Amino acid sequence: MNFLSPEQIQSLRAEHGTPLYAYDQRSLEEAAREVLAFPNAYGLTARYAMKALPTAAIVRLFSDMGLHIDASSGFEAQRAMLAGVPGEHIQISAQELPQDLKGLVDQGVRFNACSLGQLEAYGRLFPGGEVSVRINPGLGTGHNNRTNTGGPASSFGIWHEHLDRVRAIQEQTKVRVTRMHTHIGSGGDPEAWKHCARLSLDVAAQLPEVTTLNLGGGFKIARMPGEITADLQEIGNALLDDFRDFKRQHGRALHLEIEPGTYLVARAGAIIAAVTDVVDTGSEGYTFAKVDTGMTEFLRPNLYGAQHPIALFPGDAGASREEIDVLIAGHCCESGDMMTPAPGDPEGLAPRRLPRPIPGDSLVIGGAGAYCSGLAASNYNSFPQAPEVLIGLDGQARLIRRRQSLDQILHNELDG
Ligand SMILES: *Cc1c(COP(=O)(O)O)cnc(C)c1O
Numbered sequence: 001m002n003f004l005s006p007e008q009i010q011s012l013r014a015e016h017g018t019p020l021y022a023y024d025q026r027s028l029e030e031a032a033r034e035v036l037a038f039p040n041a042y043g044l045t046a047r048y049a050m051k052a053l054p055t056a057a058i059v060r061l062f063s064d065m066g067l068h069i070d071a072s073s074g075f076e077a078q079r080a081m082l083a084g085v086p087g088e089h090i091q092i093s094a095q096e097l098p099q100d101l102k103g104l105v106d107q108g109v110r111f112n113a114c115s116l117g118q119l120e121a122y123g124r125l126f127p128g129g130e131v132s133v134r135i136n137p138g139l140g141t142g143h144n145n146r147t148n149t150g151g152p153a154s155s156f157g158i159w160h161e162h163l164d165r166v167r168a169i170q171e172q173t174k175v176r177v178t179r180m181h182t183h184i185g186s187g188g189d190p191e192a193w194k195h196c197a198r199l200s201l202d203v204a205a206q207l208p209e210v211t212t213l214n215l216g217g218g219f220k221i222a223r224m225p226g227e228i229t230a231d232l233q234e235i236g237n238a239l240l241d242d243f244r245d246f247k248r249q250h251g252r253a254l255h256l257e258i259e260p261g262t263y264l265v266a267r268a269g270a271i272i273a274a275v276t277d278v279v280d281t282g283s284e285g286y287t288f289a290k291v292d293t294g295m296t297e298f299l300r301p302n303l304y305g306a307q308h309p310i311a312l313f314p315g316d317a318g319a320s321r322e323e324i325d326v327l328i329a330g331h332c333c334e335s336g337d338m339m340t341p342a343p344g345d346p347e348g349l350a351p352r353r354l355p356r357p358i359p360g361d362s363l364v365i366g367g368a369g370a371y372c373s374g375l376a377a378s379n380y381n382s383f384p385q386a387p388e389v390l391i392g393l394d395g396q397a398r399l400i401r402r403r404q405s406l407d408q409i410l411h412n413e414l415d416g
Helices: 006-016 025-036 056-065 074-082 101-106 116-125 160-173 190-205 232-250 262-268 300-304 406-410
Strands: 020-024 044-049 068-071 090-093 110-113 130-136 176-181 212-214 255-258 269-280 287-291 310-313 323-329 345-349 352-355 362-365 388-391 397-401
Touching: 006 020, 006 269, 006 362, 006 388, 006 397, 020 025, 020 262, 020 397, 025 044, 025 056, 025 262, 044 056, 056 068, 056 074, 056 388, 056 397, 068 074, 074 090, 074 101, 101 110, 101 116, 110 116, 110 176, 116 130, 116 160, 130 160, 160 176, 160 190, 176 190, 190 212, 190 232, 262 269, 310 352
Parallel strands: 020 388, 044 068, 044 255, 068 090, 090 110, 110 130, 130 176, 176 212, 212 255, 287 323
Antiparallel strands: 020 269, 269 287, 269 362, 310 362, 323 352, 388 397
């Protein structure tokens, strides 16, 4: 949230109201340049995992910079194409087989089969066609079971010991597995990531037609003090020799793909909200600041116990306020709509030290670019979707998504 000055917060509030998402173009571009410079031995395609923040203006910005797209559903692939991304630049890795897979592939979209069933379905649609397979290499890196997407407790991908079944489907349908994919989870540490990359190379060695290896996303970003941001140069360089050894042993120069979501957008976003009420539960209790956002824009604390920086900007800037311990409560009638879970204990609460809040103050949540706008309990309690602005390199804010209207919430309802 460092990209927002107190004056800018005031003027954004005056123009767009709260709650409001604000994104910083400079930070987005910096992250994209780092991702595009990921070290590689034989070529790189970097994809933006657009589920992290799927708004068209963001997808277009990255696409214009040379990033391709990882889509999590057929709908997301369509959304990317509507934003202007060429079909050939999109790959789908989905839990659910897209209904119009044939139509999407005919538009150039690539498919990553995430189960044996999906591989078989693709093979039936495109006998002799080329496809990617997502492999679960037997290891995950998520910071908890909700963000882990590898290992025996994860349903994502084809279990690495089932390659015989992959071969059987290849023989049956004549489909050609020329690309392989792993994505073992979000927020993992670099050592686990490198270990997984090596396991993936071992699997690729057993799939003789594979010439592209996609190692997924999952590069950690520091949101809170003390957290560590993944060093892409360090991770990429550590893998160079593995790719070169692979070529010596197997005669294949593997093209590398990576597909970060978090890394590209997490720190480039903030949620601007207003304090609407302050209540307390007595001398043995807590002070709560109630704000006009919550799980409708910001579900991560509720879903994962996620920790985000939170800053209070007093409306009467300049007046000195004592700091007190405050819990931040969301605006939904839901006891779990709290933005201050205890670190490492999602069921617990941990007050933040903030200037004593007064209704009207601004509350800004940082690190809110990834999985906030795109992952929210939209319309719960009938709150409309919040607008989004992109702050350009010139410091000017452009509206990239309007606030939803009540009519839009009701649009599909019928008298019955
Ligand atoms: C979500 C996802 C990503 C991005 O993960 P981050 O942790 O946000 O980098 C990449 N690939 C696939 C297949 C995903 O589902």
